[in-house]
């Protein structure tokens with residue numbers, strides 16, 4: 352462990368006690384189920400813990416990986432040489448006031464979609480089967496079925512891990528783009544307020560059922576995956592291009608292009624993160640050769656890999 356990491360550990364140990372852990376395997380915290388350990392791991396119980404992390408970041412340059420529900424992360428087999436930070440149960444709450452839904456960032460998106468339905472609120476049906484945390488979905492501007500987070504978000508509460516302060520960011524100021532935002536980095540979305548509309552519960556439920564069924568039919572939900580691996584290029588679909596290049600079912604080690612959806616990579620037990628990364632690079636090369644289009648990864652690669660996608 353480097354001396355900076357050692358100093359960061361000592362600072363966090365003094366502030367957070369046994370909540371700080373070392374050498375925690377991260378694979379179980381991701382939907383791909385691959386990857387190595389994190390040098391340090393903290394499940395924050397309150398914003399005081401986040402303030403302690405910010406102090407360690409300022410004093411030592413500690414690298415921080417904010418973990419949501421790990422549904423868009425490929426973590427290296429060598430792990431993450433810094434602090435993996437997760438939000439604990441203190442960040443798992445939700446309230447509905449009129450047409451606004453406010454929630455802690457650790458809430459799962461499908462649970463919030465269910466809450467919106469209970470209150471006869473429409474606008475979150477698209478999220479019913481996206482296995483994200485609210486915080487990760489805000490950071491990534493997650494979206495599906497023609498709607499994205501930017502359209503329903505009113506404000507996000509963001510704890511800046513450099514400034515050591517929490518600020519309210521209005522959706523218009525978040526720099527939202529296709530599957531991305533300009534929210535402070537390193538920073539933690541700790542809560543968000545969504546603006547929804549009144550709707551008929553039976554119609555909301557019917558739309559959610561339709562979306563779940565569509566996913567069951569079109570996505571390989573029984574195998575570990577990270578959702579769409581590549582972003583869709585303008586006016587096209589990554590899945591269509593990958594399929595056109597004959598890559599459905601193509602495998603490297605324990606990672607394979609799904610035969611159900613060509614923009615999904617699935618892993619089998621024993622797969623390595625390196626297999627997934629090699630497959631991502633191979634697909635990128637083959638699609639570029641075959642179509643002239645360079646696909647850009649949507650999944651975030653964390654830590655060291657033999658080769659990174661372009």
Ligand SMILES: Cc1cc2nc3c(=O)[nH]c(=O)nc-3n(C[C@H](O)[C@H](O)[C@H](O)COP(=O)(O)OP(=O)(O)OC[C@H]3O[C@@H](n4cnc5c(N)ncnc54)[C@H](O)[C@@H]3O)c2cc1C
Nearest residue numbers: 419420421422423483484486487488491493494495540578
């Ligand atoms: C079966 C399946 C289906 C999917 N379908 C969709 C879909 O339809 N649409 C879509 O957009 N995505 C989809 N995804 C991908 C994924 O759910 C989204 O990218 C989601 O936004 C990731 O959220 P997360 O909480 O899992 O974040 P993680 O994967 O844990 O992290 C993703 C990024 O967000 C950052 N982050 C996480 N939490 C926070 C926080 N609280 N504050 C600040 N930064 C944070 C992380 O540091 C990382 O950079 C799917 C994934 C799967 C496995």
